Amino acid sequence: MQTQITCPNCGTPYVADIYQVVDVGRQPQLKELLLSGQLNVAVCPNCGAGGRVATPLLYHDPAHDLFMVHVPQEMNLDQRRREELIGRLVQQVVNQTPMERRRGYMLQPQTMLTMQSFMEKVWGTEGVTPEMLARQQRQVELLRTLATASPDVQEYLIKERSREIDETLFAILRAQIEATSQMGDPNQVVGLLNLQAKLMTQTDVGRRLEKQQIALHALNRDAQKAGGLSPAILLKHIIANVEDEALLNAVALTGRGALNYEFFSLLTTEIDKREKAKDTAGAARLSRARDQLLAMQKEMQEATQQVLQEAQATLDDIMTAADTEEGVAANMGRIDDAFMHVLEARMIHAEQSGRRDEVEKLRHIQEMIIAQIQGETPPEVQLLTQLVSAGSKEERDQLMAAVPDLVSPQLVEIVEMLLDQATTQGQADLAARLGEVRSELDAKLLAQ
Ligand SMILES: [Zn+2]
Structure with a gap:
């Protein structure tokens, strides 16, 4: 909902997207925004002040039978007005839910007194426990301390808290480096990059990640030299990393574009060669790698299938919306490359079948999306x-x-x-x- 906000810092009025109802069955992208802390955040275009807007929030996740509401204390509502407000939001969700999907729990949302307990419930549906959240919070704090500590203290902390220095910590650090370089504070970026380099060489996880980066870099370099990644190049790097399952996976994932029929027949030839040369151990290792890669390929094909089906469903939603523009706006979070492909394919099909109206409508949708994306592109x-x-x-x-x-x-x-x-x-x-x-x-x- 577009909401008028007056900046508490400089008084500038502006408009922000504020949601009071998050129904992830209908709008799954809102869950991502909520989890990444970007939902209901307003930033003043004039002075940059901003943060989370105090607003009531009703959350519905039909897949987890989760129906809960949080009304911030600072809204200072008395009992009666709170109940009225909650009743209105509940009504909204119920009205949007088709009769056959309405459930008993929808009569009474669970009240969450704090935003923290609210978020713990949402994370819970992702399999993230409060303990895991607390651990991540400690990792963020550890990074903050490390970033400003003297070299001695850094070394001490790296040893003392080595158990907290895992891949998650590296991921948090990478995200921080990215965010800092976008805000353009070069000194801070350099500090974080130095810290990253130190953690890479001084911890087991870091050394493993570095090995992985080197392997992937070698793959990219060969592919660049050859003007593109071919199955033969991928195979060379798969064989080079066949001893290390994690590296093998990383290389295959990066080179998945070349994980095709030709690749597997080349791999089979390599296995045969080793068998003929009586290199039983070598042949067995490659056979194991082949099984692993076939399983990975199957998983990816299934994932692709699912992505396409979701894109189809999104397009159906937009096509059947009473107002096409509103349909596009409501689905912007679900629009990706796969969606654009599906849209294009349907347009060609409609054109070939001579369905002029449908072609026009699809083209209109495509234009609206492109305009919207260009407006958001840096x-x-x-x-x-x-x-x-x-x-x-x-x-x-x-x-x-x-x-x-x-x-x-x-x-x-x-x-x-x-x-x-x-x-x-x-x-x-x-x-x-x-x-x-x-x-x-x-x-x-x-x-x-
Ligand atoms: Zn302001």
Whole structure:
């Protein structure tokens, strides 16, 4: 719900999206926002002040029979007004639920006195216990202490609290580095990067993650050199990492684009070769790897199938909405690449069957989504999209000259990331264009 807010800091009125009802059966993306702490957060466009907005929140998760409500103390409502408010929200959920899905528990939501107990329940449906949450909180605090501690204290803490330094801690640290570099405090970023490097070399988990990064980097480098990832290149790296199950998995996951029929027949040839050479141990190791990879491929195919089915369902929702624009707005959180593919496929099908009205409607939906996404795209990505589709170096020079502030080392980083991605996914053409853009950017930055 678009809600008018007056900034408590500078008095500027502005509009924010505030939800009082989260029904994850209908809008699963709201659960992600809630868990990542981004639901009902308002930030003043004028002075940047903001945070979580105090609002009542009714939560419904039909898959877990969870129906609960939290009304913040600071709203200062008396008993009668609280009950009226809750009753109104409950009514809203009930009205939106088809008759056959209404349940007895929907008459009376469970009241959560604090937002913390409310969130613990939501995390519980994800299999995350309060103990796990508390552990994560301690890891965040440990990182905060480490980031500002002197080298001696750092070393002491790394030994003393080694049991808390696990992959989750590294993931939190990576997220912090990313967030800090976006806010543009270079000193802080350097400090966090140094801490990361230290943790990488001084802890078991860190050394394992580093090994993994090296293995993946080698894969990406070979793929880039060859202008794309081929089954043969993937196989070479699978064989190189066959002794270490975790590395094998990481390599296969990164190179999953090449995990196809050709790959498996090459792998079988390798196994036969070892059998002929009486290398029984080697053949057995590769056979085990093949079983593991086949299972992984099957799992991924099933996941793809599910993603496509979900995209179909989203498109059906939008197509049958009374108001198409509202349908698109309500489903924006569910729109991804898979959805766009499904949309495109249905448009082609409708065109071939001569269903003009349907084609028009689908095209209208596509246009609305593209407009919405472009509005949300960061300026760096918009620039890159233009650079990659530009026809000549002159055109790219002009594009870059128009936005000199965007031509920065950060932009080079984004290009490298996309380049890695394009190479691994076998998009040779895109990779070549990105390579051109990168060398031109490098030249510009050197000249500055
Ligand atoms: Zn303000």
